[in-house]
Amino acid sequence: MKWVTWENVGVDRMACAWLIKQYIDPEAEFLFVPTGQKPLPEGAEPFDIPGVRFTHRRGHCTFHTMLREFDLKDPILHRIARIVDEADTVQDIALEPAAPGLDLICRGIRSTCPDDHTVLERGSIIYEALYAQLAKEPI
Amino acid sequence: MQTWMSLFYKLPPEPTSKRVYVWRKLKRLGAILLHDAVWILPSTPRTLEQFQWLAAEIAEMGGEAYLTESRFVLTGQEEALKKQFIEQVDKVYAEILGELEREDADLTSLSKRYQQVRTQNYFQSDLDKKVREALLSEKGGIES
Numbered sequence: 392m393k394w395v396t397w398e399n400v401g402v403d404r405m406a407c408a409w410l411i412k413q414y415i416d417p418e419a420e421f422l423f424v425p426t427g428q429k430p431l432p433e434g435a436e437p438f439d440i441p442g443v444r445f446t447h448r449r450g451h452c453t454f455h456t457m458l459r460e461f462d463l464k465d466p467i468l469h470r471i472a473r474i475v476d477e478a479d480t481v482q483d484i485a486l487e488p489a490a491p492g493l494d495l496i497c498r499g500i501r502s503t504c505p506d507d508h509t510v511l512e513r514g515s516i517i518y519e520a521l522y523a524q525l526a527k528e529p530i
Numbered sequence: 531m532q533t534w535m536s537l538f539y540k541l542p543p544e545p546t547s548k549r550v551y552v553w554r555k556l557k558r559l560g561a562i563l564l565h566d567a568v569w570i571l572p573s574t575p576r577t578l579e580q581f582q583w584l585a586a587e588i589a590e591m592g593g594e595a596y597l598t599e600s601r602f603v604l605t606g607q608e609e610a611l612k613k614q615f616i617e618q619v620d621k622v623y624a625e626i627l628g629e630l631e632r633e634d635a636d637l638t639s640l641s642k643r644y645q646q647v648r649t650q651n652y653f654q655s656d657l658d659k660k661v662r663e664a665l666l667s668e669k670g671g672i673e674s
Contacts, residue, residue, distance in 0.1 A: 401579070436626075446592060481558045481580060491645070504620035 392416050393435035398423040400507050402497040403479040404439045405514030406454045406471065411438075412515065414468075415461055423507045452479045466530045467522055474521070493521070532608060533573040533599050535581050537561070541593035548591045555584055560650025562614055570611070572652045573599055612653050622647040622656035630664050637668055 394411060396404050398425070409415055411419045431437050438445035439453040446458045455472040457463075476482060477490035478497075496517060504510045537556075541549050559580055571577045585595035594614040610647040626640050626647075644661055651658050 399575075441582060442589075447583050447586060448590070450555075480583065481555050483554065483558070485642075 392418065393420050393422055393432075395424060395435035395437050397426045397428075397435050398499065398507055399426070400510055400514075401479065401501065402494045403452045403454055405497055405511060406452075406475045406518055407438055407457055408443070409515045409518040410454060410457055410463075414463060415457070421508065421511060429493070432475055436443055445493070447480065450480060450482075452476045454468050468475040468530060470525050471518070471521060483506045489521070493517070531601055532612070533601060534611075535571050535573045535577060536600060537569040537571075537581055537595060538567065538597050538598075539569075539588050539593055539595035541588060541591060541613065542543050548593075552584065552588060552591075552593075559584075560618065560652065562611070562618065562667060572615070574652075577652075588618070590661070615650075616655050617655050619651050619655050620657050623655060623661050626661050627657070627664060630661075633667070637665070641665055 394408075394416075396407075400408070408421060421495060421496075422432060424431065431440070431443075436445070437443040438448060438457070445456055445460065446453055448459075452472065452475045454475045458468055458472055474487045474490050477485055477487045478494035497514060500513050500517070501510050504513060539552070541552060543549075556563075556569050559571060559577065561571045563569055570582065581597055587595045588595040602611075622643065626643055626662055629635050644665060648658065
C-alpha cells in the first residue's frame, strides 16, 4: 500500500517509515509531497501531517500514535517511541539521553541524502541498530 | 532579514490544565509573548515544526490557533526583539555561571540546564561559550 507524508522527513517520520516497513506493511511504498500541499494524493495513507489519523496526539510523536493504532505491544518499540518523543517534541521530562543525539544524526542524514527515499533507507539502518541495542538492555 | 513566526491562539477557559500545558510548551520553546496577544519565535525549520504541532494540538484541545510568518517593517523593532530573546537566555546563563562559583555546585543539573537553555539560544548569546568553557573547566579542563 501507499503511504504519504510531507517532504524533508526528520527523526519521527524516519522512525515511522521503518516501523511501517518492518511491522505493518512490508510492501509499503512512500510518497512525499511539499509541506502543506492539499489535497493529498488519493489512495495513499497520510502520516505525520497535522489533522490526519496517524499524527501527533496529546503532545506525543506520530511513532507513538502508530504503536497505539496498530496495537503493537513490543516494549522495545515503546522505548523507541519515548526516545523519538524526546527527540521530536517539546518534553518536560528527559529520560533518554539518546534522544538529542538521534535527532542530530537524523538531521545529518537528511542533509547528506539526495532525496527522501534515500533518507528512509539510511534511517532504517539507524532504527534497526537502535532496536538491536535496546533489545540487549533491561527495559 | 529575519523571518518571524507568530502564534495567536484561543483555548476554552476550562480546564485550566490545558492552558498551563500550552503555556509551558511555549516557555520551553523560548517563545516571547508580545502585548499579551501573540507568541513570537524566529523562524527556523525546528521552530516552524514545533509551532505547527502546537497549533495542531491546540485545535485537538478544542481551541483555535493561527500561525503566520512575517517580517518587521519599522526599523529598530527587530533589533529590540532580538535583544529581548538574548536577554532571556542570558539571564539563565548568568544564573548557571553564578551557581558554578559555589563550592558544592551540582554539575549534573547545571549541565542539564545548560543544554536546555541552548535550545532557546536563537541569537548566539556571548555567554553561551563562556558557560560551556566554565563547565568544561569544572570537569578538569580537558579541552584547555
